[in-house]
Amino acid sequence: MRPRIRLLIGDAVALGPGKASLLEAIDDTGSIAAAARSMGMSYGRAWQLVQAMNGDFRAPLIERVAGGRGGGGAALTDLGRDALARYRAMEVQADAAVSDALDQFTELLKNPP
Amino acid sequence: MRPRIRLLIGDAVALGPGKASLLEAIDDTGSIAAAARSMGMSYGRAWQLVQAMNGDFRAPLIERVAGGRGGGGAALTDLGRDALARYRAMEVQADAAVSDALDQFTELLKNPP
DNA sequence: ATTCGTTATGCACGATCGTATATAGCGCTA
DNA sequence: TAGCGCTATATACGATCGTGCATAACGAAT
Numbered sequence: 001m002r003p004r005i006r007l008l009i010g011d012a013v014a015l016g017p018g019k020a021s022l023l024e025a026i027d028d029t030g031s032i033a034a035a036a037r038s039m040g041m042s043y044g045r046a047w048q049l050v051q052a053m054n055g056d057f058r059a060p061l062i063e064r065v066a067g068g069r070g071g072g073g074a075a076l077t078d079l080g081r082d083a084l085a086r087y088r089a090m091e092v093q094a095d096a097a098v099s100d101a102l103d104q105f106t107e108l109l110k111n112p113p
Numbered sequence: 114m115r116p117r118i119r120l121l122i123g124d125a126v127a128l129g130p131g132k133a134s135l136l137e138a139i140d141d142t143g144s145i146a147a148a149a150r151s152m153g154m155s156y157g158r159a160w161q162l163v164q165a166m167n168g169d170f171r172a173p174l175i176e177r178v179a180g181g182r183g184g185g186g187a188a189l190t191d192l193g194r195d196a197l198a199r200y201r202a203m204e205v206q207a208d209a210a211v212s213d214a215l216d217q218f219t220e221l222l223k224n225p226p
Numbered sequence: 227a228t229t230c231g232t233t234a235t236g237c238a239c240g241a242t243c244g245t246a247t248a249t250a251g252c253g254c255t256a
Numbered sequence: 257t258a259g260c261g262c263t264a265t266a267t268a269c270g271a272t273c274g275t276g277c278a279t280a281a282c283g284a285a286t
Contacts, residue, residue, distance in 0.1 A: 154275095155274065155275050155276070156275095156276095157275075157276085158273090158275075161274095178283090179281070179283075180281075180282030180284070181284050181285095182283085182284050182285070183284085184282085184283085185282070185284095
């Protein structure tokens with residue numbers, strides 16, 4: 001059982017587990033399409049998330065190139081890497097803070113995973 | 114911007130912001146119907162959440178009575194109150210742990226709420 | 227027995243989400 | 257110039273979610 005953290009702007013998710021994983025996959029693969037494939041996500045969905053992230057932050061998190069060697073690609077900007085690192089750090093901090101209480105909470109469940 | 118914490122069993126939410134609020138509303142109002150109304154939630158939805166919570170935990174979190182004085186009602190069990198208190202405590206702990214990092218993160222956003 | 231407000235369900239409808247699919251444009255490479 | 261794989265976008269479809277409505281059962285109080 002993991003606690004999940006979602007950082008919200010109003011009611012919209014600025015950055016959550018799904019977007020963070022997508023950022024990592026883009027960093028690994030060098031393209032939105034390959035990242036989506038590696039996550040079992042549709043390209044349309046991945047593109048939509050990229051669009052949203054680039055719009056919600058001060059500057060784009062993902063830089064995209066259409067055409068060129070290999071057809072093009074995508075890469076994280078410095079801001080993208082920064083946002084991802086900060087998010088992961090917050091995840092770790094929150095997890096550490098809650099870890100003990102979470103173990104106790106698990107005992108209240110019928111089928112602890 | 115608030116971090117939201119969801120405690121999951123596998124992929125299902127054992128307890129999250131919505132269910133926690135519902136538990137509180139039931140404790141306040143003494144019925145599922147009144148709790149749902151006070152939250153602007155449909156009774157069907159609230160009933161479904163109660164059903165899920167009672168099934169996911171070792172023992173029911175909500176005790177329900179159909180018929181009787183006032184038509185019936187619902188109340189939290191001791192386990193229900195315990196689970197709610199533990200959840201709220203974890204929220205506070207996680208929030209405190211992340212608070213500073215969250216403030217910095219906000220500056221990366223275009224429209225900080 | 228009737229009344230009352232609740233719990234307990236089922237079903238239809240609209241909104242939302244995500245996938246799949248199709249098409250177009252892009253720019254390097256050969 | 258033709259090919260390649262990616263970005264960019266629109267549309268249609270199914271799945272899922274939540275509301276609203278309708279109905280039945282319930283049990284104390286009158």
